[in-house]
Amino acid sequence: MDMNEIKEIFFQECEEQLAELESGLLRINDGDSDPETVNAVFRAVHSIKGGAGAFGLDELVAFAHVFETTLDCVRSNKLQTSSDLLKVMLKSADVLADLTAASRDGGSIDKSRTSVLVKELEAFAKGTPLPVAAPAAEPAKQEAPAAAAPEPAEDSGFQPVPFSFDDFGDEDDAASPVEAGGGGRSVFTVRFKPRSDLYAKGNEAVLLLRDLAKVGDLQVRCETDTLPPIDQLDPEGAYFSWLIRVETDKDEDAIRHVFEFAEWDCMFEVTPGADEEAFAAQTVLGEDQPMAPVPFDLSMLDDEPAMPVAAAEPAVVVSMPAPAVAEPAANPAEDAPLAPPSLPRAEKAIAAEAEKKDATVAAVPAAPQTIRVDLDRVDRLINLVGELVINQAMLAQSVVENETGGSSAINLGLEELQQLTREIQDSVMAIRAQPVKPVFQRMGRIVREIADMTGKNVRLVTEGENTEVDKTVIDKLAEPLTHMIRNAVDHGLETPEKRLALGKNAEGVLRLTAKHRSGRIVIEIADDGAGINRERVRSKAIENGLIAPDSNLSDEEIDNLIFHPGFSTAEKLSDISGRGVGMDVVKRSIQQLGGRISITSKPGKGSVFTMSLPLTLAVLDGMVVTVANQTLVVPLTAIVETLQPEKKDIHAFGPTQRLIAIRDTFCPLIDVGHILNFRPDLANPIDGVALLVESEGGGQRALMVDAIQGQRQVVIKSLEANYTNVPGIAAATILGDGRVALILDVDAVVTASRGHALSSEMTLSATG
Amino acid sequence: MKKKVLTVDDSRTIRNMLLVTLTNAGFETVQAEDGIEGLEVLEESNPDVIVTDINMPRLDGFGFIEGVRQNERFRAIPILVLTTESDAEKKNRAREAGATGWIVKPFDPSKLIAAIERVTA
Numbered sequence: 080m081d082m083n084e085i086k087e088i089f090f091q092e093c094e095e096q097l098a099e100l101e102s103g104l105l106r107i108n109d110g111d112s113d114p115e116t117v118n119a120v121f122r123a124v125h126s127i128k129g130g131a132g133a134f135g136l137d138e139l140v141a142f143a144h145v146f147e148t149t150l151d152c153v154r155s156n157k158l159q160t161s162s163d164l165l166k167v168m169l170k171s172a173d174v175l176a177d178l179t180a181a182s183r184d185g186g187s188i189d190k191s192r193t194s195v196l197v198k199e200l201e202a203f204a205k206g207t208p209l210p211v212a213a214p215a216a217e218p219a220k221q222e223a224p225a226a227a228a229p230e231p232a233e234d235s236g237f238q239p240v241p242f243s244f245d246d247f248g249d250e251d252d253a254a255s256p257v258e259a260g261g262g263g264r265s266v267f268t269v270r271f272k273p274r275s276d277l278y279a280k281g282n283e284a285v286l287l288l289r290d291l292a293k294v295g296d297l298q299v300r301c302e303t304d305t306l307p308p309i310d311q312l313d314p315e316g317a318y319f320s321w322l323i324r325v326e327t328d329k330d331e332d333a334i335r336h337v338f339e340f341a342e343w344d345c346m347f348e349v350t351p352g353a354d355e356e357a358f359a360a361q362t363v364l365g366e367d368q369p370m371a372p373v374p375f376d377l378s379m380l381d382d383e384p385a386m387p388v389a390a391a392e393p394a395v396v397v398s399m400p401a402p403a404v405a406e407p408a409a410n411p412a413e414d415a416p417l418a419p420p421s422l423p424r425a426e427k428a429i430a431a432e433a434e435k436k437d438a439t440v441a442a443v444p445a446a447p448q449t450i451r452v453d454l455d456r457v458d459r460l461i462n463l464v465g466e467l468v469i470n471q472a473m474l475a476q477s478v479v480e481n482e483t484g485g486s487s488a489i490n491l492g493l494e495e496l497q498q499l500t501r502e503i504q505d506s507v508m509a510i511r512a513q514p515v516k517p518v519f520q521r522m523g524r525i526v527r528e529i530a531d532m533t534g535k536n537v538r539l540v541t542e543g544e545n546t547e548v549d550k551t552v553i554d555k556l557a558e559p560l561t562h563m564i565r566n567a568v569d570h571g572l573e574t575p576e577k578r579l580a581l582g583k584n585a586e587g588v589l590r591l592t593a594k595h596r597s598g599r600i601v602i603e604i605a606d607d608g609a610g611i612n613r614e615r616v617r618s619k620a621i622e623n624g625l626i627a628p629d630s631n632l633s634d635e636e637i638d639n640l641i642f643h644p645g646f647s648t649a650e651k652l653s654d655i656s657g658r659g660v661g662m663d664v665v666k667r668s669i670q671q672l673g674g675r676i677s678i679t680s681k682p683g684k685g686s687v688f689t690m691s692l693p694l695t696l697a698v699l700d701g702m703v704v705t706v707a708n709q710t711l712v713v714p715l716t717a718i719v720e721t722l723q724p725e726k727k728d729i730h731a732f733g734p735t736q737r738l739i740a741i742r743d744t745f746c747p748l749i750d751v752g753h754i755l756n757f758r759p760d761l762a763n764p765i766d767g768v769a770l771l772v773e774s775e776g777g778g779q780r781a782l783m784v785d786a787i788q789g790q791r792q793v794v795i796k797s798l799e800a801n802y803t804n805v806p807g808i809a810a811a812t813i814l815g816d817g818r819v820a821l822i823l824d825v826d827a828v829v830t831a832s833r834g835h836a837l838s839s840e841m842t843l844s845a846t847g
Numbered sequence: 848m849k850k851k852v853l854t855v856d857d858s859r860t861i862r863n864m865l866l867v868t869l870t871n872a873g874f875e876t877v878q879a880e881d882g883i884e885g886l887e888v889l890e891e892s893n894p895d896v897i898v899t900d901i902n903m904p905r906l907d908g909f910g911f912i913e914g915v916r917q918n919e920r921f922r923a924i925p926i927l928v929l930t931t932e933s934d935a936e937k938k939n940r941a942r943e944a945g946a947t948g949w950i951v952k953p954f955d956p957s958k959l960i961a962a963i964e965r966v967t968a
Contacts, residue, residue: 085867089860118904122857125902129929130860132953279916281925281947281966290965340948340965 089130093179096123098520100172105523108165114154121150127175136182139175145197146171149204158203167199173524264295264328268354270346272320277344279315288321290337295327320346324353454550457510461697464500464507465794471500472815508695512547515593515602518557519544522564522591529568536575536586537568543593548600549695555672556602556692559665563604563688564589566662571608571686581683583607600694605687611680613637620646638678638686642666670826673699673716675773701793701822702770703814704784707757710820711784712793712812717825719771719779721787724748724764735761739769739781746771748781749832751823755807772825780829795822807831850967851875853894855885855911856929857903861952865898868956874963882906886914889921896967897926898950898959901937909944916945925966929954 103120128143149168152158174193181188269291273284288299302320306312325334334349341347475493519541530537548556572578572587579585590605613634620626620640632640640646644663669676674692693699693716701712702721728740729748737748748769752758762783769781793812798805798821809824852874854865862878869876877892879885881903889897897915901908908928916922925947930937938949950962 081867085860085863088863092859115904122902122904126858126860129900129952130858133860133864135953278923280942280945281923283925283966286965286967337965343942 086134089134090179090183092130093127093183094517096127097172097176097179098517099123100175101169101520101523104165104169104172107160108162108169117150117154121147121154124150124175127179131179131182134182138188139178139182142171142175142178142193142197145200145204146175149200152204164203167196167203169523169527171196171200173527176524264326265330265351266353267325267327267331267334268350268352269323269325269334270320270348270350271323271338272346273317273341274344274346275313275315275317277341278317280344282341282344284319284321287337287341288323291323291325291334294329294333294337295325297326298324322354452510457507461507461511464504465697465796468500468504468794469813469815469817471496473817476815504698508549508697509547511550511695511697513550513553514545514547515553515556515600516544518553518560519591519593521557522560525561525564526568526589529565533569534574535568535572537572537589538586539589539591541591546593546595546600547694548593548692549697551696552600552672552692552694555668559668559690560591560602560604562662562665564591567604567606567608567686567688571606571610573609595694596691599691602690602692603687604690605685607685610682610684610686611638611641611678613682616640635679638680641678642676667826670717672696673714675716697795698792699795699812699822700790701812702790703788703793703820704768704770705786705788706755706784707752707762709752709757710788710814710818711751712820712822713770713772713782713784714809714822714825715790717772719773722769722771722781724767724769724781724783726765729764737761737764739764741771741779741781744779746779746781747832748783749828750783751828752783752785754828754831772829780832782823782825782828793820793822849873849875850896850963851877851892851894852963853877853879853885853889853892853897855879855882855888855897855899855903855908857881857900861900861929865959868954868959869963872956872960882908882911882914885911886918889915889918893921894924896963897924898929898963899926900929901941909940912941912944912946927962927966 100120100123103116103123106116107120124143124147128140128147131139131143146168149158153160153164158164174188174196177188178193180186271284271287273282277284288297291297300322302322303318305320306318312318327333331349331351335342338345338347475497478489478493522541523539526537526539529535567589568587572589573581573583575585578587588607590603592603592605594601616637617626617632617640620637620643621628621630623646625640625643625646626632641662642665644661646661646663666676669690669692672692673696674690676688676690678686678688680686699712700715702715702718704711704713722741724739730738730740730745732738732747738745739748740746748764750761750764753761762785764783767783767785768787769783771779771781773779793814795810796812798808798811801811805821807824807827808821809827810822812820812822814820850873852865852869854862854869854876855878856862856865857880862880866876866878877888877894879888882899883906885897885899886906899908899911903911906914912926912928915924915926926945928938928941928946928949929952930941930949938946941949947966948962950959
């Protein structure tokens with residue numbers, strides 16, 4: 080794993096944290112007062128900050144820090160949540176998401192928005208009379224709100240606590256060096272007397288001294304005067320102190336740095352210059368000299384044989400580094416319970432080693448509940464299963480053809496194989512299934528932004544967020560959903576004033592629902608706004624020449640006009656629904672996913688958009704048809720009905736176009752074989768079958784094919800990936816007999832046919 | 848014998864960075880996602896040193912350190928705390944809970960290793 084992979088993981092994690100952050104804030108907004116919710120929100124921001132720091136994403140760190148500070152005030156109950164605060168926090172969550180995205184993908188973010196929010200957040204954190212910018216002010220900012228929040232009156236008097244650890248590690252500012260023997264080296268005298276706390280916290284005098292030896296040349300003397308007789312010895316007491324002469328080319332800070340972790344739990348002082356007098360008091364052992372034996376009488380131990388001695392300190396005076404010293408200072412946890420002090424060292428070591436070995440065997444990492452798998456691997460698996468399905472179908476077919484089907488054992492085995500294949504396929508598809516939650520959560524932000532821009536009050540209610548659908552579908556869902564949500568807020572919901580005047584709650588409700596229904600996912604976007612203004616839609620459609628002025632349209636037909644290409648009800652282009660994108664684009668992108676969309680609307684009560692999408696894009700229910708001796712697959716979702724045309728129903732319409740009368744409607748008849756250039760001439764409709772399909776404009780078309788072979792589930796094989804894009808063909812599949820069949824792109828075929836008969840068919844299909 | 852480090856952090860990013868850094872430096876690494884898991888993994892893995900975050904779900908770093916220090920078998924293990932900035936208050940609390948030392952995030956590999964070496968034999 081390299082840094083880039085970790086960075087990738089960081090951004091993945093950010094996504095999760097951002098989702099957590101937003102849903103937490105929304106829960107708090109809904110009155111959730113569980114402190115753990117606030118904690119989780121805080122942790123999310125904190126975690127993003129921590130990771131961003133590791134990758135040097137300063138902008139992200141700076142903003143996350145301000146956000147975190149304010150959240151910390153909420154967490155410690157120094158700041159009460161209010162709807163204003165939550166608004167700012169939700170916006171901040173959005174900005175944090177932007178900053179994260181900008182860090183990942185490059186690109187810029189709206190700096191003014193960020194700085195406004197920084198100011199707002201800091202104002203909430205209160206008592207922060209500090210300048211807005213500068214991460215340099217961070218330690219102070221961190222302190223300020225915590226101390227000042229409870230009593231605003233104290234604000235002015237507050238001073239950040241000066242903090243002294245920051246400057247360790249700066250080794251360039253020399254502190255009054257005392258020259259020793261030239262070469263720019265100075266001599267310091269260090270006095271160090273640990274308290275027992277130092278050992279209790281896992282620090283170790285010998286390690287500190289060893290570390291100090293890296294700073295310069297040491298002369299160390301251990302003072303053992305205070306060591307009591309062993310029967311009075313507290314095994315966890317601290318009895319020794321050290322006098323150390325350091326000769327170094329570094330400065331005093333470098334020495335202090337070594338004792339950084341320990342300085343609270345010991346007496347520690349550094350003085351420049353050598354204290355020769357103190358050293359003269361006793362002899363100092365040189366590096367080469369043997370270790371002095373510790374004088375103690377083992378017979379004393381008889382009284383308390385089990386007394387652990389491990390925490391007792393090395394009672395020797397040595398020059399550093401001296402490995403031998405490490406032994407007596409061994410970890411008490413390791414030795415104490417097992418080895419009484421009288422045990423010879425070798426045995427002790429064996430015991431400790433054995434214990435370690437045991438521990439290694441027992442060291443099993445906790446089992447994770449989920450694993451992350453590269454999407455490519457899943458796709459490869461899905462592909463293989465697709466092959467398996469095809470292979471199984473081929474096998475079944477050849478068994479039938481060879482008439483070995485008589486053997487019931489083979490038949491039984493085949494049936495089982497088929498069932499297993501199907502189960503494997505379903506299970507593999509389930510791996511790709513993801514809850515729609517992340518997409519739904521993104522909509523929260525869209526709603527807030529548009530509500531802000533339009534001055535409307537909107538509450539987004541989401542249901543069924545855990546409904547699962549194929550990842551590809553989810554990825555492609557965001558765009559149409561965003562557009563529909565924008566439309567719903569911009570056009571559907573009224574302004575608060577208007578709502579109040581109508582006797583509605585000032586706050587509009589937008590309801591986003593997902594559910595499974597008969598093998599598909601159904602997503603509804605319902606608003607409680609004004610509903611479709613049919614008069615306006617109608618006049619607009621007439622204006623745009625979509626319908627004849629005297630057309631007699633049902634309410635439903637009028638409502639569906641908004642999906643017609645080129646139709647846009649926005650009277651003025653706004654930021655929100657400008658860009659020339661209309662509901663027709665939404666409809667097309669949903670159809671590309673093999674989905675359908677419809678609208679129902681009640682004037683004054685609101686509108687409901689309903690999308691129905693396939694659960695997966697890897698398999699498709701198709702109708703297998705024959706066209707000019709070719710086998711094609713038509714997606715079943717596109718087909719409304721099939722019918723056998725009769726001569727009296729077919730009407731010529733110009734030289735190349737034909738219409739078919741279906742009940743009271745005329746519908747363009749498209750010869751699929753002709754459109755796809757399988758045959759030069761139009762086939763006789765009487766010989767074929769018409770498939771009535773739904774097209775983009777809400778109108779219907781009849782696709783003429785030669786014969787229907789049957790319905791089956793087919794595995795989709797991308798043509799682009801294996802060959803090249805072919806107009807009119809969406810993809811390919813392999814049938815049970817091993818032949819490749821092309822999957823018809825119904826919309827493309829319909830669009831191609833429209834080159835000849837454009838606006839007329841709308842009128843024709845709509846009237847009637 | 849390789850030294851074993853137990854890292855406790857809820858952030859996958861930081862866990863991975865620690866893992867890579869420590870592995871490259873020749874340490875054996877075991878990991879936990881929060882204080883509670885940390886105490887469990889501690890029992891199983893018998894590490895030489897612990898590196899822990901403070902802000903974690905279920906059981907935070909302070910609670911985790913206290914838990915380790917109350918454990919007869921492991922109470923003397925050196926514990927380094929990961930802090931995001933030089934936050935005096937948090938450091939003090941970590942010390943009171945029994946932390947041995949700290950590493951300021953964002954850490955660079957050499958600082959992390961230096962801090963670990965300072966507290967392990």
